[in-house]
Amino acid sequence: MPETSDKELDIAIAGAGILGTSVAYFLSRFQGLKIGIFEREDSAAKHASSRNTGVIHRPFYIDPVKKPFFAEASSKSYSLWKDFASEFTLPWHQNGTLEVAGDAIGEKTLRKYARYAQMNGMEENEFSVLDISDLRRQYPQINALAGFYSRTDTAVDYGLFSSKLLELAQASGVKFFGNHSITAVSEDSDGVLFTCRTANGAKLFRTDYFLNLTGTGSLKLANSMGLALNYGLLLFRGDYWRISNEYTPGFSFNLYTVPRYSRFPFLDPHFINRWNGVREIGPNASLIFHDRAYSGSGMNAHNILESLNTGDVNSKIRLLSNPEFLRMLETEWESSKSKFAMAARLRRYLPSLSSTYIGKRGLGGIRGSVVDSSGFVPEALEFRTEHSMHMVNYNSPGATGSPYVAFSIIKSIIQDGYVHLKTGEVKKLKPENWEKLASGIEMQF
Ligand SMILES: Cc1cc2nc3c(=O)[nH]c(=O)nc-3n(C[C@H](O)[C@H](O)[C@H](O)COP(=O)(O)OP(=O)(O)OC[C@H]3O[C@@H](n4cnc5c(N)ncnc54)[C@H](O)[C@@H]3O)c2cc1C
Structure with missing residues (x-):
């Protein structure tokens, strides 16, 4: 039997990737809440949140009807990240993305992108469609029939973003439990009990609300609570x-190609110009x-x-x-x-x-x-119980969208009455537009 610990929390966040740390940062503004963030590694973002292409994707390629969740998150998060990088002097290299097509089907897809870009709120000066003569004139080194250029796609380091978010959350009282791998989760009428494997043996925690944001681990934890069993x-x-x-390719943007297998959620490899x-x-x-x-x-x-x-x-x-x-x-x-x-x-x-x-x-x-x-499954999936929420299939452009997704998660659990703000006091977030969004939560509460 694991040793029973007296650790009692108001909110436990499982997983310190970019989503978990974004949630921790938003929540850290509410004083009086006992919040813990649990991570199986010793620090934040050791997995997908550091090991990715590092692009803030503008939502030109996201069908707003089939993928409304990612379209909105990607669209709304761009200015949040831009101000965040500026406030904390983090890398922000707006180098753009050119996506090209090598056949007629690809050309058709690029024409759809211009529509998606508008539907998803991109400004007209953020993108342009290039035909074969534009491409030959401007980029003779690229062999393609057409292209879509997104000027505001930006190269960043999501690992640094996550670490900064965690540092800020900790400075506001969120407790980080590194090297705590969650192995079992169960729920009763008062909240959630969960066990962590640590170097000193198993530890038991209790929380009013449990947020499962463990990336590749989240389906397994959701399954352990009887959720998402059909996936x-x-x-x-x-x-x-x-x-x-x-x-020297003669360009500094990222070069993407229209994916060949549209039925599978993978892009073909790109030529990537990273921020550094x-x-x-x-x-x-x-x-x-x-x-x-x-x-x-x-x-x-x-x-x-x-x-x-x-x-x-x-x-x-x-x-x-x-x-x-x-x-x-x-x-x-x-x-x-x-x-x-x-x-x-x-x-x-x-x-x-x-x-x-x-x-x-x-x-x-x-x-x-x-x-x-x-x-x-094309979109991220959310599963809920009385005292828990589980984010599954949170893939690209998940890093781009995480501030807005974090805000939406918190808004919904507060509105549903699962999280009770214990004091009227709140700390201000930086930068200002993160604060504005966070104030929206209170106003609706
Ligand atoms: C190759 C690749 C390229 C990508 N490129 C981009 C891109 O350019 N732009 C973009 O926007 N998105 C991109 N993405 C997607 C993006 O990286 C992910 O959507 C995002 O990082 C997911 O963040 P997360 O916090 O949900 O998950 P993660 O970063 O995986 O974090 C989950 C955390 O939970 C921890 N954990 C797991 N199980 C447990 C447990 N049982 N107990 C405690 N902790 C646990 C893990 O250690 C991990 O730290 C890319 C992804 C990949 C794989």
């Missing part, structure tokens, strides 16, 4: 390869069997069983017997094993990118994609 989880690693300084001058190609999407398999596939009997046991098995089997999906898996694996295979995928659009310019591996990142009986 399965597949893990994919996106690998990156560095480009040597000798290669590092250039990389990637990411791909290689199927793996462990949520920290940063090399290899993590495939062994234990991990396969564990992987099959997370969520619904049938939905995974259905997808894994789809020949188109299996063919895609093969191509993706090739570019994880071989930098030459990754370069070849980009060379179709950037013929000068010879394999001699490809250097060592970058920092790969892992996403957990949720599947159900219809295939991949």
Whole structure:
């Protein structure tokens, strides 16, 4: 039996990625609440929130009808991040993204982007559509039929953003429990009980409200409370390869291509110009069997069983017997094993990118994609009980959207009356437009 601890909290946040730390920061303004943020690693953002492409995505490519959650979050979060980076002197490199099409289907997709950009509130001067003659004139080194240029896409470091949010939350009284891996969660009429594995053995905590924001771990924790049992989880690693300084492509934006497999939620690899001058190609999407398999596939009997046991098995089997999906898996694996295979995928659009310019591996990142009986689930999913909320399938552009998603989560749990503000006192948040949003919560409360 684990040792019973007297740790009692008003709100427990599970997971210190960019979403958990954004929530912690918003909540830290309410004085008198006992808030804990629990993380299995020793510090914030050791996984997807640091291991990503590092782009603040403008919502030009997000269908506002099929993906309203990400469209709104991405649109509303841009100015929040911009002010945050300026207030705390964090990297903010607005270098733009050019997405290109190599065939007629891709061209059609780019025309849709212009509509989505408008529907999602982008200003007209933020984007332009380029036809083949524009491309040949402006970027003769790029081989494509058409392009969509989003001027305000921005290169950042989400790992630094997360660490800053945690630091600010801690300074306002939020307690960080590093090296606390949550292993079991249960609910009674008063709240949630959960057990953490720590270096000193198991510890038990009680909280009025439990927020499960554990990224690839969230489906398993939700399942342990009897939620989301009709969904399965597949893990994919996106690998990156560095480009040597000798290669000068003649542009500083990110070069994306219209995804070939629109039925699957993965983008083809990009040419990335990061905020610090590092250039990389990637990411791909290689199927793996462990949520920290940063090399290899993590495939062994234990991990396969564990992987099959997370969520619904049938939905995974259905997808894994789809020949188109299996063919895609093969191509993706090739570019994880071989930098030459990754370069070849980009060379179709950037013929000068010879394999001699490809250097060592970058920092790969892992996403957990949720599947159900219809295939991949396109949006993030929220599950709730009386005293808990679980965010599942929170994938790209999740880092972009996290301030607004954090605000929406807090607003809803306060409005539903699950979290009781114990004092009238509030601390001000920085920057000013985060504060304005947070004040909106109180006004509605
Ligand atoms: C390759 C790749 C590229 C991407 N590029 C972009 C991009 O350019 N722009 C963009 O907006 N988005 C991008 N994304 C998506 C974005 O990175 C994620 O949506 C976002 O980081 C998810 O944040 P999170 O806080 O939900 O999860 P995470 O960052 O995974 O954080 C969850 C935390 O929970 C912890 N945890 C897990 N289980 C437990 C447990 N049982 N107990 C305690 N702690 C636990 C983990 O250690 C982790 O720190 C990319 C993702 C990948 C994989």
